[in-house]
Structure formats: C-alpha cells, structure tokens
Amino acid sequence: MxxxxxxxxxxxxxxAAAAAIDDGVVDAIAGVVDPDPAAGARLGTQYNAPVYTSTHEVPQARSGDRALxxxxxxxxxxxxxxxxxVAMGYSVVSTCEELAWPPRHMWNALHTAARTHxxxxxxxxxxxxxxxxxxPLLAAAACRNVKSLTVSRRIDSSARRESFIPKTGRGLSLDEWDAAVASGTVGHRGLVPSAHLLGHALGWPNRDVTDFLSPILTGDIVSGFRQHVTLRAGEKTIDLDLVVDWGLEAPGDRVVVDGEPPLEVEIKGGYHGDLGAAAQIVTALQHCGELPPSFYRPTDLPLRFG
Ligand SMILES: NC(=O)c1ccc[n+]([C@@H]2O[C@H](COP(=O)([O-])OP(=O)(O)OC[C@H]3O[C@@H](n4cnc5c(N)ncnc54)[C@H](OP(=O)(O)O)[C@@H]3O)[C@@H](O)[C@H]2O)c1
Structure with a gap:
C-alpha cells in the first residue's frame, strides 16, 4: 500500500493529493502537516487522515510511504x-524552488541522508x-556545438492559483515593491537554480550568473514583473527570461538552441504552472520508489523509469 x-x-x-488519489498513484493520505490547524483540518477531513501541526509529531513511515x-x-x-x-523512512518529493540547486553543504546533507536511510x-x-x-536540456542534447540557450516564459497571472499572486507584486506601490524585493517576497526563486542546472548538465565550467528583476507597472501600481537571468561560461550563454503579468497577452514558453542543427521549441499558451505542478508531482510520487536511494535534482531524473 x-x-x-x-x-x-x-x-x-x-x-497534488487529489491528483495522486485520482490517478491511483497513492492509495491513501497518511497524514497532513500544516502549522495552520484550519488548513490541515480541511485536507485531513477530506481524506479521513490525521492532522499534525509539525513534522515532529509525524509517526515513522510504513513501507511505501511518501511525503510531499x-x-x-x-x-x-x-x-x-x-x-x-527521510530519517523517519519517507521518500520525499518537494516543489521547493531552491532545492533544484541547493548550496553544496545542503546537497551533501540531503544526498547522504537519502543514501543512509x-x-x-x-x-x-x-x-x-x-x-x-x-x-531545454532535452532540446540541447539533440544538438552539437551549442553556443547559447534561450528560454522565455510569459505567464498570465490571472489564470494562476491565488497563492501565486503575492509573489508577482500585484497591487504594490513602487516603494512597497522595493521593500518586497529587499525581503525576497516577490520575484521567482527558481530561475537561478534552473540556469545552474542547465550549465552544470551541459558541462560548462566557470559559470557566472546574473539575476535582474524589475516591476511591470500599470499606472503607478505594480501588476507583475520581468526577471532575466543570464549565465555566462566563456563565450557560451544561457538566458532565462520570465514575464508575469495580470491579463498578459500571448502567454507561452519558447526554447531556442543555437547549435547544430538550430532548434526552436514552442509551447503555445504555455505549460500551465499549477496543473503542470500537480502532474510533475504525481509522476515523481509514482516513480520515486523505483529510484536508487539518492537526492535527485530535476536534471538528474531519468526520462524513462523502471
Ligand atoms: N517548482 C515549481 O514549479 C512549483 C510549482 C508550484 C509551487 N511551488 C512551490 O510549492 C510551495 C507550495 O505552493 P502553494 O501555492 O501550495 O503555497 P501555499 O498555498 O502558500 O501553501 C503552503 C502551505 O504550507 C503551510 N506551511 C507553512 N510552513 C509549514 C511547515 N513548516 N510545515 C508544513 N506546512 C507549512 C502554509 O501555512 P501558513 O499559511 O500558515 O504559512 C500553507 O498552508 C511554494 O513554495 C511554491 O513556490 C513550486
């Protein structure tokens, strides 16, 4: 089970819990952890599962248990x-953006814990x-002599979940935006990790990464943001460009590889961040038990499991 x-x-x-149950990837919800008892109770009641306010209260895993x-x-x-x-025996799947490229000492701790347990x-x-x-790594792997990779993603935030909107800065004045940037509550924490993942997977040494974040204004009020991360490795470059705005026209994703052959991949309308996240989580929950014990960043995962 x-x-x-x-x-x-x-x-x-x-x-993700609903999708995993619907798809038969998990048989039951073992428990729900949330410091907000009301949020925990909503999900716990739905699945007849115990609710905890901290992972300190969670029992040891049974065989086959996973944690999201x-x-x-x-x-x-x-x-x-x-x-x-992990020390309690759970296989763990996480959507934490910075976990995609953690600092070296954390990577070591996670990797060692996964192996040990x-x-x-x-x-x-x-x-x-x-x-x-x-x-983009899959696209780049289909080309020789890759000189540059450019990925652009345009998101209409009005089509996204409520908890995503505060990160876009929507409704802030410029002063409030500056304060939010300083406290790290707006913008996307995932771009720099993605740039490192690509540079690392392509084997490009001596990487230098810059991260530029600017607000999009409607009148004097912020409605979204643009973030641009550039990785330079000698003459080679990776550019990740993210535009998020309320009611943004022509949302979509585009990957351009300057290599042999040149390659351009477009996702019309863009890959939906919330529905896509649930899909990616379900796939990871389904297959994490088949993987040898280790810590897996997105580009460490195989395309085919089993
Ligand atoms: N990699 C990706 O593509 C991707 C995609 C989607 C989401 N994400 C990330 O996934 C995370 C979840 O997204 P979301 O939209 O579901 O966020 P959310 O709606 O804000 O939900 C987070 C929940 O976790 C609770 N919480 C806070 N600290 C906790 C703790 N120590 N233990 C257990 N629960 C705790 C929060 O309670 P309080 O409200 O009381 O704090 C809240 O109920 C976010 O960090 C988001 O950025 C990543």
Missing part, C-alpha cells in the same frame, strides 16, 4: 524538514522542474 503524507496543505499540496513537501521556496526552510522525514529525495515542479531546465 502506498500512502502520502502531505507537508503543506496549501493549494499545491491539496491539488510543498510549503516554501527556500531551501534553508525545507531542508531540515526533509532530513527529518535508503530513500529517494526528488525535487520536481514546472519551473524549476521542467520548462526552464529539463525541457
């Missing part, structure tokens, strides 16, 4: 929780997880 412990009963946790950790974009916040869950830790998602790393 495969059971799922949901750590973070937010919109992604709830959507979906509550923060910051690796320093999620890593201690993941390490605790015989489980897999998988970072998955849309961005990071697919659009700006796994997909």
């Amino acid at each position: 495969t059971r799922l412990l949901v750590v973070g009963a937010g919109q992604i946790g709830a959507a 950790v979906a509550f923060s974009s910051r690796v320093d916040v999620v890593a201690p929780e993941i390490l605790r869950l 015989g489980t897999a830790i998988v970072m998955t998602g849309v961005n990071p997880g697919f659009v700006m790393d796994r997909l």
